[in-house]
Amino acid sequence: MTAATPNRQFRLARRPQGAATREDFDFIADGPVPTLEEGGVLVRTELLSLDPAMRGWMNEGRSYIPPVGIGEVMRAGGIGRVVASRNPGFAEGDAVSGLLGIQDFAAFGHAQIQRGDVRRIDLAAGTPGQWLNVLGMPGMTAYFGLLDVGLAKAGDTVVVSGAAGAVGQTVGQLAKIKGCRTVGIAGGPAKCDWVVKELGFDACIDYKASPQAVREGLKQHAPRGVDVYFDNVGGDILDTVLAKLAPKARIVICGAISQYNNANSAPTAGPRNYLSLLVNRARMEGMVVFDYADRYPEAIAELAGYLKDGRMKSREDVVDGLENFPEALGKLFSGGNFGKLVLKVA
Amino acid sequence: MTAATPNRQFRLARRPQGAATREDFDFIADGPVPTLEEGGVLVRTELLSLDPAMRGWMNEGRSYIPPVGIGEVMRAGGIGRVVASRNPGFAEGDAVSGLLGIQDFAAFGHAQIQRGDVRRIDLAAGTPGQWLNVLGMPGMTAYFGLLDVGLAKAGDTVVVSGAAGAVGQTVGQLAKIKGCRTVGIAGGPAKCDWVVKELGFDACIDYKASPQAVREGLKQHAPRGVDVYFDNVGGDILDTVLAKLAPKARIVICGAISQYNNANSAPTAGPRNYLSLLVNRARMEGMVVFDYADRYPEAIAELAGYLKDGRMKSREDVVDGLENFPEALGKLFSGGNFGKLVLKVA
Structure with a gap:
């Protein structure tokens, strides 16, 4: 990855009225890869989670987390790989889960790492899809x-x-x-x-x-x-x-x-x-x-055990291509998805 | 009280549509005083409690207690005096609280006494009005x-x-x-x-x-x-x-x-x-x-203490005359009452 590598992004262009459509976002085909700061980590997105809650994050007003600002990259959880690290807790190639946003590359500073916006995950416990589903x-x-x-x-x-x-x-x-x-x-x-x-x-x-x-x-x-x-x-x-x-x-x-x-x-x-x-x-x-963040490890351990022994199954509905984000999101609200909806980016 | 003493009653004549009115009840001016059975107690009504819940009891269908049947005396809680007793737990003259109904006299059998439909009360802890209000x-x-x-x-x-x-x-x-x-x-x-x-x-x-x-x-x-x-x-x-x-x-x-x-x-x-x-x-x-019936004594003891030391006040809105029951009940739903609404019978 060089300075010439593009970082595709969907940014929120306006607050949707009713269902969110492509017109509510700006698609940036060649955005810059974010800067890796001292103490931070740079992640390449592989799989993004599309969730009903995302629609609420687009609305103005008081809720359990602040809304996505106009002009900001649309918030989304996802799974990726560390492509560069200046933080001792992460090495190049580590699989991570975090608030990557609808984009190819996400950078996290030291403070964001501290508050858990990005975490290493163990792909022996579950596939990337499972880490956005049963383990996510x-x-x-x-x-x-x-x-x-x-x-x-x-x-x-x-x-x-x-x-x-x-x-x-x-x-x-x-x-x-x-x-x-x-x-x-x-x-x-x-x-x-x-x-x-x-x-x-x-x-x-x-x-x-x-x-x-x-x-x-x-x-x-x-x-x-x-x-x-x-x-x-x-x-x-x-x-x-x-x-x-x-x-x-x-x-x-x-x-x-x-x-x-x-x-x-x-x-x-x-x-x-x-x-x-x-x-x-x-x-x-x-x-x-989010109120239970301190207790995720106990839940993950128990659920990973059920995946391992076959008592729990996991089904993901995979849409291919970051550029298809708005239409993929629409499937959630029409009931068009079958299983956990994810967007395959890389 | 002899066989000739009348027992006035309001019986539910039909299921009200909207607000309950006089036409929804049969007023019996000279009903019989109920029979006192072995193990039972006969009570003369002094003060009746008029409560919003009574409207729900008039509706057909599943709820937390069975509806009042058509032709039955309208259910109501109240305070009265024992006028005759064939139960060792009650003596003539005892003040009691119970499901007396909208009538002058109510009889309780042994089984009803066992399940707490009528209980002795201590008028030193509160007035009859308070026993239908703060202590009721x-x-x-x-x-x-x-x-x-x-x-x-x-x-x-x-x-x-x-x-x-x-x-x-x-x-x-x-x-x-x-x-x-x-x-x-x-x-x-x-x-x-x-x-x-x-x-x-x-x-x-x-x-x-x-x-x-x-x-x-x-x-x-x-x-x-x-x-x-x-x-x-x-x-x-x-x-x-x-x-x-x-x-x-x-x-x-x-x-x-x-x-x-x-x-x-x-x-x-x-x-x-x-x-x-x-x-x-x-x-x-x-x-x-009603789910808390086993714990009423603890609540009554605490609240009676607050009445005694003046930290708790109690206001009753008294309507005089059993015969005015339907109109008195109507005050609850128009907000016409000021304080706990009670009907003075004797």
Whole structure:
């Protein structure tokens, strides 16, 4: 890599109204490779993670992390290789996971390394795809959401929406491992088949099958009510599950992908059936995975063990080419991806 | 009392659509005094408690207790005197608290006594009105909701709606005693003045003052966000408080009086801002006071102490005459009552 090596980047050009499209970004075909500072590390991107949360990061206003600024490289997690290091903790060729952004090269200074923006990873524990999936943010979200917020325990009926998605697939498999009855909600027969036959969920409800599919599916597959609902989608599905809670149920609010593209960044309607929380003495609680950063190692160790012994599977949906970022991201919101969506860069 | 003594009763005639009115009940002017069985007790009603929850009990369908059946005496808690006893735990003249119903005389069998439907009370600890308020269901709801579900602790900012109502007045005073900053929400300057000047809340927001009153009031009185919101009302006020949560906030869903009169018994709209739970890693949890029945004695002892030493005040709004039950109940939903609403029977 020389001064002439180009660094392709997607920078946020404006705040999207509704779904993010190519016009909301500036594509820089020949940006400069960032400067490696004393104490820092320079990383070449190999695989980027595309996540529903990215849509929220594009909105103005108060949230759990600051929004991406206009003109800044779009924030994204990814896996890469160290191409140059001035930090004793990293050597050229090390595999790393970090907030690389939608670009070919990312530089991290000493302070960023200190706060954990980039970390070495062990490719013996998982492939790069798995490090963005079961061993990455989605897996961490599933692990702490299900166990620490949802308090899932053996015998519980656990329902998870977005069951074939990155977080959902790990939630369901982990719930099975912990002895729960596990019911997925996903869109279309292919995803539902995979969730049941490959991942071992007890059942999966195809919410696209009919307007009553979720209500009827819960009646059939959760006859004694839902003890834990891990919600990735919000909207009508959340409302339908609220009406089927078991006493003392826990709802984990992890996301609301059905609502993220609303222009004003707030859902158009709230959960009408929220008073089911009262009747059932139930709880609805939000979670942000970054709060558990200190405990990622314990979760990674446990989940890597399940990958190793075959009890946990991992499916990635790979889109090739950094230049296809905006369209790839759009697949998340149309439900067009099947498995954890990643963008192959190099 | 002889066989000729009449027992006035209000029986549920039909399921109300919207607000309950006189037409929804049959008034029995000369019903029979119920029969006293071996092991039972006969009670003459003195004071009845009128509560928002009563509206829910009139609806068909699954809830935390069975609905009142058509033709049955309307369920209500109350204070009375034992007029005849065939149970060694009760003597004629004993003051009791129990599920007396909207009637002059109530009989309890041995099984009902065993499960606690009627209990002796100590009028040295509180007046009959206080036994329906601070030392009754509203006080128990406030105590366990604020401390066990809301986990309020010194330094927290606690917001309570329906602040001048039965539950709200005790929530706010108890929060102050526990060292919280306490902000009430109530309708009209008279209630707000009383809550601040008599009960010692730090502030009270008059939600009727303007459409922006709650939003602006919270900005002023809860500048660092709301740690605990004790919700008695639901609707727009819940949505506005959701937008002002502090990190790790707890919302106690105790009731939703703004929604109880909807004909289909479900709110017309849910809380649009519920994703604030995610951003703030906050929790919304329902409670039903009956779950804490085993622990009422500890709460009563503590609250009676505060009544005794003057740190806790109690205000009742007394309507005279059993025959005025339907109109008295209506005051709850129009906000026409000022303090815990009770019906004086004898």
